[in-house]
Amino acid sequence: MPAVREIVTAAFPTAEEADLVDALRADPEAWIDGLSVVVETADGTLTGHALFTRCHVDGSPALALAPVAVLPAFQRQGAGAAAIRAGLDTARSLGENLVLVFGHPEYYPEFGFAPASRWSVRASFEVPDEALMALTLAPGRPVPSGVIAYAAPFGV
Structure with missing residues (x-):
């Protein structure tokens, strides 16, 4: 979607994140319809984007939120x-x-x-504890613990 690419390219110093969005969109194992979210002004100007894609924690499905981008003026x-x-x-x-x-x-x-370490969820790479966070969406459902397996386009 060209408008999403424009938002992401404008929001970051390089095209790396926009290329990531394109690669995730092309990956059927990562892409989930409805979870590439755009926001717009009252006049229809697209101003922001958030992408949620499939990842796994110890084999259990989860979502990765990345990237989040907003046009600089907004x-x-x-x-x-x-x-x-x-x-x-x-x-x-x-x-x-x-x-x-x-x-x-x-x-x-x-x-x-909250810090993902609260649920014993960790990345496969070195990351400050406070920067890797998790949110449970279904209270009462068990939360998997273990290492996050991101979609291939993330390269980790």
Whole structure:
């Protein structure tokens, strides 16, 4: 989707994240319809995007949230948060149980994310504990523990 690529390219210093989105879109094992979320202004201008794709924790399905992108002119106005919230709502409605994010530890807790180590979930690479976070979407359902297996386009 060209508009998503434009948003992601504008939001990051290189095209690496936009290329990642394209690769994830092309990967049938990663892509989940409805979990590439865009937000727009009242006049229809697309301003933000959040992508949730399939990953696994010790063989159990989970979601990886990455990347989240907002056009620079619309940053810090709630577009990213709106995309994340809409994606989390859709993930819940699809029966997903766990979302993982590697990101800013001062931002993602506002959506309910907490250090993934609380559930004994870890990455296969070195990462600060506070930067790898998890959110359970289905209270009462067991949360898998173990190492995250990201979709191949992530390269980890």
